[in-house]
Amino acid sequence: LAVLLAALSAARALSTCRTLDLEAARLKRIEAVRGQILSKLRLPAPPPDPEPGPGPALPDDIRALYNSTRELLRQRARLRQPEDPQEYYAKELLRFPMETPGDGERGHGDIMGTWG
Numbered sequence: 001l002a003v004l005l006a007a008l009s010a011a012r013a014l015s016t017c018r019t020l021d022l023e024a025a026r027l028k029r030i031e032a033v034r035g036q037i038l039s040k041l042r043l044p045a046p047p048p049d050p051e052p053g054p055g056p057a058l059p060d061d062i063r064a065l066y067n068s069t070r071e072l073l074r075q076r077a078r079l080r081q082p083e084d085p086q087e088y089y090a091k092e093l094l095r096f097p098m099e100t101p102g103d104g105e106r107g108h109g110d111i112m113g114t115w116g
Contacts, residue, residue, distance in 0.1 A: 038046065058066075 034046070038044070
């Protein structure tokens with residue numbers, strides 16, 4: 001066992017391969033993608049984060065319209081009867097033949113027969 005461990009450590013010392021740091025590779029990839037996005041947007045650096053706080057004030061009529069629409073949708077949802085799962089599936093099967101009768105009998109080699 002000692003001989004095997006000595007041979008393993010000697011083999012490891014002779015190896016020129018470095019261990020791969022996956023986290024460093026992931027961070028480099030993220031920075032590369034960030035750089036590509038910035039170059040596509042023609043920006044030298046990312047824009048600053050917006051400051052949290054109240055956004056632009058909405059006019060009262062738009063806010064009232066939004067709230068009334070939202071309330072109307074809630075009322076409709078309450079009045080709607082629950083859907084039957086069987087209604088989701090089709091009741092009848094429709095078949096649309098893609099070839100006219102006789103097209104399949106000619107074979108695939110007769111190209112002029114289909115246009116001419």
